[in-house]
Amino acid sequence: RKAEARRNVVEAVRSTRFRTPTIAVRINDLSSPWAYDDLTALVEGCGNALDVIVLPKAMGPHDIVFLDRLLGMLEARHDIGRRIGVEVLIEEIEALNSVEAIAAASPRLEGLIFGMGDYAASQGMRVSGVGETDDYPGDLFHYHRNRVAIAARAGGLDAVDGPYADFRNPGKYRE
Numbered sequence: 001r002k003a004e005a006r007r008n009v010v011e012a013v014r015s016t017r018f019r020t021p022t023i024a025v026r027i028n029d030l031s032s033p034w035a036y037d038d039l040t041a042l043v044e045g046c047g048n049a050l051d052v053i054v055l056p057k058a059m060g061p062h063d064i065v066f067l068d069r070l071l072g073m074l075e076a077r078h079d080i081g082r083r084i085g086v087e088v089l090i091e092e093i094e095a096l097n098s099v100e101a102i103a104a105a106s107p108r109l110e111g112l113i114f115g116m117g118d119y120a121a122s123q124g125m126r127v128s129g130v131g132e133t134d135d136y137p138g139d140l141f142h143y144h145r146n147r148v149a150i151a152a153r154a155g156g157l158d159a160v161d162g163p164y165a166d167f168r169n170p171g172k173y174r175e
Contacts (some may be wrong), residue, residue: 027039057091060095086108088102104153
């Protein structure tokens, strides 16, 4: 129900008064058959109300360059008077392997987000829950988080940590 979801997102962005000053929308990844329609519908339908595109599963800087160029064309076509920002989810081994190049790929980039759930799956890691350490001594994701944070800071970007999925455990969540 991708087309319906796009219409719903466009309607929400255009008609809802959000508490946050920044409106960010996650699209489908660029290897999917839906990403192009996501972008064109969002830019055309939301116009200047859309601040940031969140790109999942970026594989390398080429994905960021492609997205930058496509957004530039869409902004020009639809008379968007400013540049729409991009935040990138680092969720794959290939992405972590080139995270520094990803961080430097476009002036449109605003942040790197560590997507530890999908990253763990791409690594074949067994974790009981996203954000958990699964009895590993220390933080299982320390290296990965650190690498994303350093690349983001070096590129002047925000670094965003991944989620903690066990919302039924408020004590552990706060910890």
